[in-house]
Amino acid sequence: ETGVTQTPRHLVMGMTNKKSLKCEQHLGHNAMYWYKQSAKKPLELMFVYSLEERVENNSVPSRFSPECPNSSHLFLHLHTLQPEDSALYLCASSQSEGSYEQYFGPGTRLTVT
Amino acid sequence: KNQVEQSPQSLIILEGKNCTLQCNYTVSPFSNLRWYKQDTGRGPVSLTIMTFSENTKSNGRYTATLDADTKQSSLHITASQLSDSASYICVVGGSWGKFQFGAGTQVVVTP
Numbered sequence: 001e002t003g004v005t006q007t008p009r010h011l012v013m014g015m016t017n018k019k020s021l022k023c024e025q026h027l028g029h030n031a032m033y034w035y036k037q038s039a040k041k042p043l044e045l046m047f048v049y050s051l052e053e054r055v056e057n058n059s060v061p062s063r064f065s066p067e068c069p070n071s072s073h074l075f076l077h078l079h080t081l082q083p084e085d086s087a088l089y090l091c092a093s094s095q096s097e098g099s100y101e102q103y104f105g106p107g108t109r110l111t112v113t
Numbered sequence: 114k115n116q117v118e119q120s121p122q123s124l125i126i127l128e129g130k131n132c133t134l135q136c137n138y139t140v141s142p143f144s145n146l147r148w149y150k151q152d153t154g155r156g157p158v159s160l161t162i163m164t165f166s167e168n169t170k171s172n173g174r175y176t177a178t179l180d181a182d183t184k185q186s187s188l189h190i191t192a193s194q195l196s197d198s199a200s201y202i203c204v205v206g207g208s209w210g211k212f213q214f215g216a217g218t219q220v221v222v223t224p
Contacts, residue, residue: 002158040122042115042214043157043202090156100145100206104156 003027004105006091012111013081021076021108023091031097032074034066037088037107049074050097081112116140117205119215126193126222134218136186136203144206148177148188151200151217160188160201190220198222 004025013019025032034046048056049068063085065077074091088109092102117138126132136146145164149157161170161177163186169178174191190197203215 002156004156006156040216042117042216045212092156098211100147100162101159102212104149104158106154106156109154 002103002105004091004093004103006089006105006108008108009106010109010111012113013078014113015081015083017081018077018079020078021089021091021110023074023076023105025072025074025091025093025103025105027093027103029093029095029103030071031094031099032068032071033092033094033102034074034076035090035092037090043090047076048097055097078110081110083112086110086112115216116213117203117215119201119203119218121218122216123219123221126220128193128195128222128224130193132190132193132220134188134190134201134203134220136188136205136215138184138186138203138205138213138215140184140205140207140213142208143181143184144208146177146179146186146206147204148175148186149202149204151202153199157202193220193222195222195224 007022031050036044046060047066052068063080067075088107090107091105094102120135147162148160151157163179176189179186200217202217205213
């Protein structure tokens with residue numbers, strides 16, 4: 001285990017649903033990240049939080065809404081998703097923003113029907 | 114165009130054989146290069162990290178090399194095992210806090 005947990009591991013939702021992904025890190029890190037991983041494509045960085053403050057938002061559609069209530073928890077709120085949003089969503093943490101080493105959670109496999 | 118290109122996209126090798134994966138990058142300025150292993154249904158796990166001044170680093174049967182002049186890296190797997198079946202991802206760190214990911218090489222080790 002990497003010290004980063006994600007729930008749920010699998011999620012199927014309709015385009016009109018609202019759901020949330022949860023990430024928790026037990027490493028005492030100060031930075032957390034959301035990535036999207038689609039088949040045969042590089043990981044896409046979505047959001048970066050440093051000390052609970054969002055420091056990066058890579059042109060992600062507003063139907064994805066992140067929340068970082070404290071340095072150990074990160075959420076990704078989902079609403080009105082599209083089928084092309086189906087992917088593996090990975091959470092990661094690092095000691096600080098820009099640290100060499102990122103520790104990844106197991107991911108949430110999201111299917112939008 | 115992605116600044117980190119990995120090859121091959123996939124490969125199949127027999128258990129016990131060696132293989133080498135390639136990573137070419139154009140990221141500049143260069144800070145560090147990491148190789149991750151991602152098992153099916155799991156998140157990536159770091160194998161090696163190299164900075165500009167390092168040209169080789171080993172982690173068990175995994176050996177990574179880096180040529181910062183030609184902007185190339187390789188990951189060599191020695192005496193492959195079934196548990197080596199996974200996707201191997203090259204990640205290049207550029208200016209502070211910015212990383213570029215390769216699309217990964219899918220390795221399948223067969224008995």
